[in-house]
Amino acid sequence: MATEQILLVEARGSVEWVTLNRPESGNALNMEMVDALVAYFEGLRERENVRIVVMKANGRHFCVGLDLAAGAFDAQQRNPRNVWSVQRRIARIYLAMRKCPQPIICLVQGAACGGGFSLALASDIRIAGESAKMNAAYIKIGLTGCDMGSSYFLPRLVGTSVSSELLMTGRFIYAPRALAVNLVSEVVADDALESAAQGFIDDMLLTSPMGLRLTKDALNFSVDASSLEAAMAVEDRHQSLLSLTDDAVEAGLSFFEKRKPEYRDQ
DSSP, X not given: OHHHHHEEEEEETTEEEEEEOOGGGTTOBOHHHHHHHHHHHHHGGGOTTOOEEEEEESSSOSBOSBOGGGOTTOGGGOSHHHHHHHHHHHHHHHHHHHHSSSOEEEEEOSEEETHHHHHHHTSSEEEEETTOEEEOGGGGGTSOSXXXXXXXXXXXXXXXXXXXXXXXXXXXXXXXXXXXTTSSSEEEOGGGHHHHHHHHHHHHTTSOHHHHHHHHHHHHHHTTOSSHHHHHXXXXXXXXXXXXXXXXXXXXXXXXXXXXXXXXXX
């Protein structure tokens, strides 16, 4: 019951809205929330009926990072084995987010710090509320700025110059600049975040289910592809596979008949 309350999941058709629900702590990541996020995103790999995930948060802040008051790194726990275990336990969230086939739309209001910033970075699309501010807070507590995928995700999103600035200083990036450097797709009023997400959802639901899944798959591969040829080899395989599906036939028919396609994921 506690896990269900700490992470709320609402199905709206084939879209699941996942809400971080520790508003009294700024949705800080305690181990209970960490494990709930890992279980949810790892479980999505086998749930192709879920086409899109929207991640948001209750309260003033999206996620202020690791809950340092929760005792994950208290004096009795501070030894290499335990610290490594906690580190890898949290890291599983971001790996699972990238491995799940569903696109993830992240709605950020207020602070997204440290591990909360990485939740946004690991998503596929980010929409910021006007109150949004994000930072790699790790360096502010005596660590490096590179943690929970920040050194991987951030340069690929905004380039090395802005990434170096943010990771080496721990400075906040606020919504207007986040939009200017392409870290987020839109900035809207905080109370308009869900309606802004709906526009992306509507467009994605017009695509074939397998086509959408394989688009995320190809992007994941191509961002690290060794060459143009390697990236195009994946594209060629995906397109050849999808062109033989019933959904591809339906897409063609619906185009000529000027109607919305009715996909069956076959």
